Amino acid sequence: MEVDGGDGAPKRRVHGLLQLYYGISVEGKAEQSESADPCDINGPHFDPELFLNKMRKECSLTELMDQESCMVKQIRSLDSDMQTLVYENYNKFISATDTIRKMKNDFKKMEDEMDCLSANMAAITEFSAKISSTLQDQHTQITKLSGVHSLVRKLQFLFEFPAWLRKCVECGEFGRAVSAQRRARCVLNHYNNITSFRGIQDECNTIMMELTLHLRDRFSDNNASAKELSECVELLLQLDEPADELCDKFLNHAHSKLEADLQGLEAELSDSIQKQTPVSPVSPSESNPFLSPANRMDILEFIDRGCNEFVSNLCLVIASYQELFINRPQGGAHALQHLPQMASQKLQQFVDTLAGRYFTLVERRIQEEKGVGDNSLLVRALDRFHRRLQAVSKLLPGSEVTSRGTDIVINAARERIKQYLCALQSFYLDSLTDVRQALAAPRITVGGASGALGAGSSAAKDSQPTLPELLTSLSNSILNQIKSVLMSVHLFTAKDITFSNKPYFKGEFCSQGVREGLIVSFIKFICQSSRQFCESAGDRSSSTPPTLLLLLSRLCLDYDTSTISYILTLTDEQFLTPLHSPITTVTTLCAEAREAAQKLLNHYVKVQGLIISQMLRKSVETRDWVNTIEPRNVRAVMKRVVEDTTAIDVQVGLLYEEGVRKAHSSDSSKRTFSVYSSSRQQLRYAPSYTPSAPMDTNLLSNIHKLFSERIDIFSPVEFNKVSVLTGIVKISLKSLVECVRVRSFGRFGLQQVQVDCHYLQLYLWRFVSDENLVHFLLDEIVSSTAHRCIDPVPMEQSVIELICERG
Amino acid sequence: MEDDAPVIYGLEFQCRALTAQTAETDAIRFLVGTQSFKFDNQIHIIDFDDENNIINKNVLLHHAGEIWHIGASPADKGVLTTCYNKISDSRVLTCAAVWRMPPEWESGSHDSPDDSAHSPQALQLLCHLDNTAHGNVACVLWEPMGDGKRVISLAESHIVLWDLQESSTKATISSSATLEGKGQLKFTSGKWSPHHNSTQLATANDTAIRGWDLRSMSQIYCIENAHGQLVRDLDFNPNKQYYLASCGDDCKVKFWDVRHINEPVKTLEEHSHWVWSVRYNHSHDQLLLTASSDSRVILSNMVSISSEPFGHLVDDDDLSDSEENHHEEKSKEPLQDSIIATYEEHEDSVYAAEWSSADPWLFASLSYDGRLVINRVPRALKYRILL
Structure with a gap:
């Protein structure tokens, strides 16, 4: 019982020893605390001598006795543990030996089976080699046959190709024909040393030639639409037709169409002239320029027609041409590399020529526009003309068309100003003639009335327009005319007119054109023509009535004092002239008018004096x-x-x-x-x-x-x-x-x-x-x-x- | 460059007639005839000493009457014609005569220049241009550059060509022509053309200018209404045979090309009253002298219609040094037809102005109050024309 009683502790100790043996330190802590003490019987550093000495010194006999009994108990339990362990190990060893013996027998069996397997495999390999060697010949033959088969199929396609092409052509599927031909061409080119192939190639070429011819026919067909044309060109280009020739042809074709438009315009132009000439004896050319003849196509219609027919066709041509020749996707045949440059050059030339002709026609038409009545028509026509040309210039950015068009507009405007000046001048002269006639009539009245020594002046006033009335009516009508002309000219600079924002119309037109060319020139003309009255009058039996001289003198004086500055202010208000441009000042004009007035008055005095002198001289002489x-x-x-x-x-x-x-x-x-x-x-x-x-x-x-x-x-x-x-x-x-x-x-x-x-x-x-x-x-x-x-x-x-x- | 002041000489009587002594080419000499209704008329021989600016005068008596027109022989210095008024039976008749200056007038005056009591010598009558058949004589014209043997008198509506024979002591009518037309036609003046071998004559009557061929004594052209009023005087351009200048009561001076008589070539209107006399300079026909009853004498430079158009002479020397002369030329360029000067020394109407026959740059003008003014062309212009 004692053994059992003390069993727990030694067992634990043994276990710990085994653990120690296997190197696992579970209770490291306890080990350390024990290890240092050589008196610890369980510690590794246990020194029996030291322990015994200690015991003897410290312990009493009882205690020693107790110790000794305790020790004996522990030894006993250790021995029994030892016996159990040995027994267990022995059992295990026996069973292992049994197992090994069993395994030895099994391996022996397996070795035999493996040998058998390898022998079988060798036999199989031998058989397989034998089979493959027998099948080798047949395999090569099959490969060869399949190659021949595909070649034959290709050849068949080639032989049928011309017929197919023809069919395509006949059906009108030119696109497919051309693309097929393009693919076949290189093959045919490669084998063209073989006669039969050459035959095929020739045949293809003939077909393609025919196709080309056909296409060309269509191309040069006048009635073909633009779309058809562009199709043709596309195909022809793919057929490696020379591009420049095509360009030329295309342009030629377009040219003829545009030419027709132009001729239509020209016919219109000459027509209107012819219409005009037989009419002219009826209504003489010196009829009032403010009334335009009604029986002809007016300029707006003309320009409209030009725009709608010629310009829009031109735009179409330019657009399709550019699509065809210039904006082509790159990577075409080598020959097409330089196409865009060349083509655009040609186009430029083409457009310039045609536009040039068109411009000449327009210019001619504008020149015919002599009647200054309705300026808005001309301005609108010019505006439309100018506007439509913008389209061309958008399509063809480098062309001179717009600048030339603008030039034409500017020239027309210049011409217009000149015409207005002429009209004003003739109006002035006409009104002078009217005044002259009005003066010629009351002369008798004045002469008779003056017999009453001034009393008759009132009588003259009643019957005839008096001089002041004539003067005001003359001056008012001139002023009104100037105003209406200014209004007409002002249309050129209206905001909704496209060309009004050109620098010419903003600057020079206002200052040099309207102000100097029109108004100042007209005032100068008045002064000058007045001066001419002084120079020519009295030459041959005194052609100018002295009263007219007097009237004009007053008119010029009025101009000097107020009218000129009024007119010029009016002009400057309507036409904002740039400050830097050189303009005739009001004072210069006034001085001129004053000079004219002085001259006229001097002349009046002289003429009247000479008339009286003549009377006196005759009376004395006779x-x-x-x-x-x-x-x-x-x-x-x-x-x-x-x-x-x-x-x-x-x-x-x-x-x-x-x-x-x-x-x-x-x-x-x-x-x-x-x-x-x-x-x-x-x-x-x-x-x-x-x-x-x-x-x-x-x-x-x-x-x-x-x-x-x-x-x-x-x-x-x-x-x-x-x-x-x-x-x-x-x-x-x-x-x-x-x-x-x-x-x-x-x-x-x-x-x-x-x-x-x-x-x-x-x-x-x-x-x-x-x-x-x-x-x-x-x-x-x-x-x-x-x-x-x-x-x-x-x-x-x-x-x-x-x-x-x-x- | 200052111009010399004008030299003024006063006559005691009213005067109208002035001429340069045509045959004298060395001395500057003018003949002035006085116009006094009641007193003895005189012919003043005015010598101008250009260097000293001094006038020497000699007076010859003209007993026949007031002198309306005077003409000096182109061949003989001593011979002159006058047109003068003769009053007989309360009628006034204008006659013409050829006179000779007494040969010793020059020496005589030199002997006693300051002797006021010295009675002047009288002109010696050579012959009368008998006009009883023709009426009042307006003027007598010597054949220009002739030998002093032929004169024309314009009397009323008659042109009479005289031959002077036996050293001008006998005048015979060689031919005559009569202007026919409506009304009372009367020649106011005339001029014998120096061109065409002196076979042409231009006359003025009323407002018309007529040209005559002296060989056939027939009219060759007629400028009707040449002036608005009476034509007062004519002169031929000495260098351009078809050009002639006229002036008249319409205050104008007109230049005519007689081949194109519809329009005047040019018209000047600078005077403010009747123009009485127009004279081309004998050598430089761009210089033109006009005298008017507005008391002014105007010297004009009519470059554009002269025989030496401006710039012609300059071009030749200009080729070598261009730059300087070019500038010079430019500055000269504005020399256009222009008035050179207006002479206002007269206070009464100026009826006559004449260029000197000896000095082409000198001229005399005579106003009614007896004032004779001798003037020169401005030096600046003179050099401009010469250089």
Whole structure:
């Protein structure tokens, strides 16, 4: 029992020892704590001696006895454990030996079976080798046969190929035929040294030739549509036809079609001319340019037709051409590598030529557009023309078509401005003719009315358009015409017109074209034509009525003061001119107008003066002054002079302001003037009539001249009535002086002149700015007459006055 | 370059007639006839000393009457014609006569220049151009560059060609022509053409200019309405045979090519009153002198219709040094038809202006108040024409 009792601990110990043996340290911790102590009986470092010594020293005998019994117990349990283990091991060894013996027997059996198997395998190998060697020949033969078979099939296809091709061609499936031919071609080319193959090739070629011919036929067929054409071209290109030739042909073909369009246009053009010519005698060409002839296709229609037919066809041609020749997918035959470049060159040329012709036609048509009535039509036509050309230029970016088209538009615009200028000019001249006619009619009335010395002016006003009315109507109609022309021209720069944003229309057209070319030129023309009146008038029996000169002078003056600046402001507002461009300034034009006005007025004075002069000259020349009778009356011609002067005064007064007189004249009544002048006259002439030494007479008159201020007879005319009248009176009286000087007078001749001069003095002073002038000239007349008088006996002043008052 | 001031000479009487002494080519000499109704008329022989700017005068008496027109013989310095008024029976008749200056007028005046009491010598009458059949004589024309044997007188509507024989003491009518037409036609002036071997004559009556062939005494052309009013004077371009200038009461000066008489070649309208006289310069026919009753004398440069068109002379020397001359040429270019100068020394109407026959750059003008003014072409223009 003791053994069993102490069994648990030794067993654990044995187990631990085994574990130690197998190197597994499960209880490493306990081992370590035990190992250090050599007195630990279970530790590896147990020193029996040390343990015994310790025991003996420390323990009492009982304890030793107890220890000893405990030890004995433990040894016993260890021994029994040992016996059990050995027994177990022995059993196991026995069974293992049995198993090995059994295995030895089994292997022996297996070895025998393996030997048998390898012998069988060798036999099989031998058989198989034998079979394959017998089948070898047959196998090669089969391979050969199958190769021949496929070749034969290919050959069959080739032999049937021409027929198939033909069939394709006949059926019209050109595309398939061509692609098949392309595939067959290289094979045929390869074997073409074999006769039969060559035959096939030839046949194919003939078919293809036929096809080509057929295609070409179709290609050159005029009625073919663009799509068919492009198909043809595509096929022909695949057939390696020379591309440039095709291009040419294609273009030729297109050319003929476009040519037809152009001819249609041209026919239209010549047609309209023909239509126009037989009509022209009926409605003469100088008929109002503001009315355009109605019986012909108008320009918009014409351009429309051109656009719809020619331009759109051209676009189509360009588009299909580009598709065919230029925008081809790359990687075609080698020959096609340079195609696009060449083709586009050709196209360029083609388009340029045709467009050139088209442009010529359009230009011709535009040139025919002479009527300036409805400008919007032309502008719209030009706009359409320009717009449609954009399409061409989009298709063909490098072409000159647009720029040339723009040029045409610009030229047309320029031409238009010129036409408008011409129209304005002719309008101006026409209105002048009208004025002239209007003036010719009332002349009689004015002449008759002026007989009542100014009273008739109102009568004239009632019956006929007066000068101011004529002036305003003339100036208004010109202004209106200018305005309407400006409106018409303004269409060129309207926002919805495509070409209005071209630099030309933004800049030069406004400044150089409209402002300078049209308005300024027209104003200049007015001035110039006015000046021409001065130069030509009076040449042959005085072609220009003096009244017209007066009227024009006032017109030019009005232009100077207001109209020009108004017109130019109007123009500048409508046409925003760039600042930098050189333009004629308002002041220059005004100066020109003023100059013209001055010239006209001068000329008016001269003409009127000369008319009166002529009258006076004739009257002096045709009379025998030596043998004339004693004066009883004022000569009729003097009355006439006064009447005419009054008429002129009225006429000028209608258009020009009164003007300034020397202060004293306006207040001086007729009587005081008369007395004053007569006394003065007496003073001056009395000595010269008395016979004295020859030197004295001259000396005296010279002294007189010395002291009387020199009066400039021919001073420039100012823009007022008095100045104009002064000029006329001066010229007339000066003429009278000259006439008197070439005649010789008798006593009564002198007296008649005295009477005449006194009469003139009575009436003429009121017209002039400085009455001294009249005095001076009349004095000169009388003194000149006295000089040339055989028997100078002057008439009594009172008698003179009496005669004058009576007549 | 300042121009010399004009030289003014005053006559005591009113004057109308002025001529250069045609036969004298050394001295600058003008003849002026006075026009005094009541006193003895005179012919003043005006010598101009160009170097000293001094005038020497000699006076010869012309007893016959007031002188309306004077003409100097182209061959004999001493011979001249005058047209003068004669009053008989309260009728005024204009006659013409050929005169000779007394041979000693020159020496006589030199002997006693300051002797105011010295009575001037009288002209010696050579012969009358008897006009009783024809009426008033407007002017007498010497054959230009002739031998002083032929004159033409224009009397009313008659052209009378005279032969002067026996050293001009006898005048016989060799031929005559009469202007026929409506109304009272009267020649106002005329000019004997120096071209065509002196066989042509141009006359003015009223507004028409007529050309005459002296061989047949028939009219060869007629410019109707040449001027708007009376034609006062004519002159032939000395270098261009078909060109003639005219002036008149319409204040214009017109230039005509008598082959194309429909339109004048050119018209000038610079005067403000009647133009009484027009004269081409004898050597440089672009220079033209006009006198008018607006008291002005105008010297014009009519380059465009002259016989020496501008630039012709310049071209020849210009070939060598181009640049400088080119510039020069440019500056000269604007020399167009233009007025060179307006002379305003006169205070009364100027009825006559004449170029000197000796100095082509000098001219005289005469106004009614007896003032004779001698002027020169501006130097600048003179050099421009010459160089």
